[in-house]
Amino acid sequence: MGDALIEARGLTINRPGTSEPVLSRVDFRIRPGEIVTVVGPNGSGKSSLIRALLGQMALAGGTVDRRRGLRIGYVPQRVQLDTAIPMTVRRFLSLPRRVTDAQAQEALDRTGVAGLGARQLTQLSGGQFQRVLLARALLSDPHLLVLDEPTQGLDQPGIVAFYQLIEEVRRQTGAAVLMVSHDLLVVMRSSDRVVCLNGHVCCEGTPQHVSTAPEYLALFGAEAEGTLALYRHHHDHDHDHDHDRELEAGHLHRPGCNHGQGPEPTAASR
Template identity: 60%
Template sequence: MSAALITATHLDYEIGGQRVLDDVNLTIAPGEIVTIVGPNGSGKTTLVRLLIGALRPTGGAIELRDGLRIGYVPQRLSIDHTLPITVDRFLALSERRASARMAALAQVGGEKLVKLQLIDLSGGQFQRVLLAQALLRNPELLVLDEAAQGLDQPGIAHFYRLIEEIRRELGCGVLMVSHDLHVVMSASDRVVCLNGHVCCEGTPLHVSNAPAYRALFGLGTEGALALYRHAHDHRHGGGAPGHHHHHADPGA
């Protein structure tokens, strides 16, 4: 089980003569939670699309472990949930067995949603349904592209706790993409800071103190680590409260 789930080596990606990604190396081990952070336009979504095979790299190589099963949760806004379709019918597009559909909903605490229309779901409920759909594949790697976008701060925290529980249950690796640093970092084994190339990577604490990270995000993200430090290292105390310049707008 020790072989990496995904190994990307010297990845380049160009579009229209513009280089979006330059010499990116990334490895994800089984059971590891890796978060990619970076400003808008830093190539995060492009990297995810390359890793799941939706795009081909201009240069470099991507190796997947043989038969790797990937569950993908897209940005919430990229799915039209005004379709007149119930949650169960939506999941049935991916899985014919009702028992498997219910099991996936149970994993995300969404059993009560089964008969509801997609259009009637709250943002958080809709995210759970998308997560359930990804779990139908019994994934060895779960890929979440800004999956908590549009949720409020408590909703985001709840969503990431759910991801941690699923990682424990399934033993799957998790690749998360986010620009919301406050909560994400607490769940990550490793953070990769991307801005067209990998600026820095390491533990959340290491990355938050790295000059390249501070150059991108400023110094106002100290509060992002309060949660992480509290959970992982009581000797450091809670950290300065800091200014959250990068709050996802709850109304977004």
């Protein structure tokens, strides 16, 4: 694994009960301190990749290796709340593992919602609830934060503010961040590396390079045109590895990417 926190090789996942691949032969890795964002159209396998990396999905092929003792903080795509059950933010932070008042307050302070401990969850705005979820994920002092579409339902200012918070959390804690996102413009400003997925890895690299990749432009069309203009992120840390130099030299195109038509057929299916 080298210094990777998680590394997948040849990862293949089939749709339940079928031999039809959701993801085919995906290679992926994330290192300490990186912010890596996975983008792709609906149905491209983004959430399936996250679940497989977390060990929540069976693999049809390939391997996933995690660093021994790896601590992961997870912010899911959706959380269903039973509005009939009263629950304060403070109580929520102690589920499923009880934490002290000091630990809870520190996490809320770090995510910018210090005064919400006594508030009912049902009284929170969308942005406040996302910050509470992030605070809960930080309680485990994670090496890696995993966020699956963390800004769903937020308005544009809320989206920008949340990604700025993620960058600050990374700076303060040193945790790596793996995100699935559809917020293309903000992603290009907030990420160290972008992986463009459509059933397989079409291209990957720095945001600046991916935003001009033919595969990326073919998948997102007009929506992708403004991404380069918003790319303003500068590295404030060093990942001086061979793979990173390869990525910096240019985005990595994956052979056989057929611009949005899903994985190429295998020899057996032709």
